[in-house]
Amino acid sequence: MYKKNYPVLWINPMPHRSLKLSIGNLSKNKIGKRVLAKIKQHLLMLRIVNDRFLVLSPIYIPLIDNRWIVKLNSRLIFLQIKFMMMILRIKPLVFITATANDVSKLISSFEKIPWVHNAGDLFHDLRNITHESRTRIYEIEKRIFNSADVVLAASNKIAMKIESMVNDKEKVITFPHGVDFNHFCKDFYHEIPLLQDLPKPIIGYFGSLTGANDQDILVEIAEEGFTLVLIGDQLYDYSRLYQYRNVHFFPAVDYRVLPDYARYFDLGILNWKKAEWIENCNPKKTYEYLALGLPIVSVPIPQLQSELEDLIYFASNPKDFLSQIRKALEENSPILIQRRKLRAQSVDWSLKLRVIEELINAR
CATH class of the missing domain: 3.40.50.2000 (Glycogen Phosphorylase B;)
Incomplete structure (x- = not known):
């Protein structure tokens, strides 16, 4: 999109796994570096790469296995994105999503804006997530797949699984990854x-x-x-x-x-x-x-x-x-x-x- 001269607001997603499950058996030094890098990224919040490419890193509460905190985070992220779009006077041409962050309320607040969801993975099938998180992510992905106008699936197997989760199978398109x-x-x-x-x-x-x-x-x-x-x-x-x-x-x-x-x-x-x-x-x-x-x-x-x-x-x-x-x-x-x-x-x-x-x- 950027190379085609469309202005892009990239929004860094909220993680789907707790810090404990994400770090595995990293050394304390490497854990510290990862945590500090995340803190720095989100404190900066908005990074202006150039006049056509902006990166927003919303602030959230890093207790992602708590369903009430997850709901609060969704609201926080919604407000931050809306506020930033208002300040920057951004009028979206299309929404392109690629994670299991629940943005359906945000996108539905804009009338007649096409929504394309790129399903490169099924996040509820990823390793190292708790059963509760897996169930929660499945419900979020199901809501996203049913709300988006088009769902691009990176593989035939992902497409088949998504088709079993949506009411309108015609919106699901097998769309393998490309390359620059x-x-x-x-x-x-x-x-x-x-x-x-x-x-x-x-x-x-x-x-x-x-x-x-x-x-x-x-x-x-x-x-x-x-x-x-x-x-x-x-x-x-x-x-x-x-x-x-x-x-x-x-x-x-x-x-x-x-x-x-x-x-x-x-x-x-x-x-x-x-x-x-x-x-x-x-x-x-x-x-x-x-x-x-x-x-x-x-x-x-x-x-x-x-x-x-x-x-x-x-x-x-x-x-x-x-x-x-x-x-x-x-x-x-x-x-x-x-x-x-x-x-x-x-x-x-x-x-x-x-x-x-x-x-x-x-x-």
Whole structure:
């Protein structure tokens, strides 16, 4: 939307998991850094990136497992957003939501404004949430799905589940994630000295490192002697990998320079443990890997098996994962690299934006 010159007010969502469940077994130092970062973000409240992109971080009470506090937070967020829109004199063309924060009252207060909800995940299926929270989030998502004009589902499985929750199934559209193709596939990359001298081939992953990642797969790769590069914040205990000199951890990098790091990969991995949210998902990083021309080895993910069976190598256990890595590296070729890039280019976000633009232009 921003690249198409639409002004954007981005509203950071309220979390769906309590701090205790979110931090897992992080060290006290890392917990402190995360808490301080959150406090700083919300105290700032409004960040003006430029004259067309504003970021609002509403203040809320961080006791999200208490249903009365959740209701109070919904009201607080509603008032803050309405106030900010009034001060900034914002007249929305379209509402685009992507979380399970209940904004139906806010949006219904504006007449005839199209509402598009992008369901990249089903939040009530996510791990590490209490039964009470799961039930509450399910009811909120059901209300959102029924209230929105259009619901975009990132995978066929998400679409099927949403259809079972809504009265009007016609509003649900399977709408897989896209990619900013030209951001990842470009003519010039900056050099990263810490990466350019590492032994090849480099097996890489970027994204948060959590308890959902299958560390047994990472150990198998490390034991084989491959250079393993992991880019992202460690939100779980990864100390079992510290003994390997061929495993290199990098903190999360700014999205603007991520391709400069990832272009050193020779292969990208998707190594999550089997879970309901994995069965639902359609990982965004898949097409980012493809835009870089990288071969991919992944655990079985239904949407990827349906869409990209000809371009991704799948493995259901650590031993098979390692075998598929070897096979993918051996079979890699300029022709396959080009096929991957072309597939990624076909789902560039600029093409996918047309659905939302049609809603705006139809007003």
